[in-house]
Amino acid sequence: MSLLRVSVDNHRCHRYAFCQAEAPENFKVTEDGRLDYERRPRTPDTDRVLMAARSCPMQAIHVEMR
Template sequence: MTRRLTPRTSVSREPRSEAVAALSVNNDRCRRYGTCSAEAPDLFQLTVTGELQYRRAVPAEHVDQARSAVRCCPMLAIVLKER
């Protein structure tokens, strides 16, 4: 008899922060230099295939990182809309 393993779901006990800003990236302008992922690693990530992944909803604790990524983007491809 084989035993089937089921994946466990981790549940965070920490309260989720509400999004206070929204990020968007103009993919026509973005050249994937990775400056955003260096400035805001909690919000941006370059995959091994060179694709950019990012969080659209920005919680309050990451707004400063998002502002830094916007300011440092050499292609001016990132827009931050604060609510």
């Protein structure tokens, strides 16, 4: 079971898609301009999810590890 919990602040996110470049399996900007993301990523994706959070210029991605 995943120990990661991800949330994105929609007010900060400007859909730049840097997160998608770092972790395409976890973050995706849709054609209609929304950000879809995995709220409970699998443990093997941890490093990529953390990289995505670091890459976000708006610091919109919050990652909790439990």
